[in-house]
Amino acid sequence: MAYVESKSDCAGSLVMKHLNAMQDQDRHSLMANIIGIVALMGTAPTFELSKLFAEYLGDQMLAVVCRHYEDINLLESYDENGKLNPNFALHMFTRELGQSINDRYLVLCIEEIRVCEADKDVEGKLLFPHPTLPDGSTPAGFLGYAVNMINIEDDHWDTKTASGCGLRETLFYRLFGETQVYETRKDMKRAMSCIKDRAVSMDGGILRGNGAITLGCLEPDVIFPIEPARNRLSENDMRVMKRCRELKLELKETIRELVGKRKSHKSDLERFYERRDLYVRFFVRLSSVGSKKFRSLDSL
Missing domain, CATH: 1.20.5 (Single alpha-helices involved in coiled-coils or other helix-helix interfaces)
Incomplete structure (x- = not known):
């Protein structure tokens, strides 16, 4: 969290500072529907997975998460001519800090996200079928689905929509979809025939689907906190x-x-x-x- 807050040019960082600077009463009355930012919504069991997922999500790691479209009014306001009001909410707070937001930023509203309709197991993981090759076997090197490899952060374990849907089937399904995770690029390439959405590999391969693949190398500034997976239920x-x-x-x-x-x-x-x-x-x-x-x- 400290590193995220240190990014002075980032709207997500300024949102976190704004939330932390407010008194508890104000936070619950005015900003209760601003949940936080993606990077602090979950944890990853290993550094390798955290880095891989951060590379995959890119700027979405610092997306602001709220509940409804209407909650955006808590972040920004516009005049009749469509110009941004610099004396309102987040922009007023950033000016008080001697900072400014000069770029666009992403806001994800969990109540408006199309919920994944897949069944869940007792731990809340989404029950997707394993990919299968033409001969009926599971591809070598298949490790699982990215959306199930993220652990919901403790403070957000009970964060749910009005209909009772949690962050995995809303926010993280919106971010990862049915992205498959493989051990190596070679494994991912051999499984191309049964990758219906997207895929990543532990050695840095990122297949975006629909003919797109990400090349090159990146050391992401912001990654998910590392926390070994544990059984939260007795x-x-x-x-x-x-x-x-x-x-x-x-x-x-x-x-x-x-x-x-x-x-x-x-x-x-x-x-x-x-x-x-x-x-x-x-x-x-x-x-x-x-x-x-x-x-x-x-x-x-």
């Missing part, structure tokens, strides 16, 4: 979450069966009404014929 918590997942699957199956039964019931009911109407019309005609016969007998 065995009992994991059992409870596993049982909840099983019950959710059972509920989904029950609902599917119920929908089928309702459709079948509706179809059977329609056939019943059709046959009932036929019988009613038949007995009405029969009754009418019988009445005519009785009247004929009475006239004799």
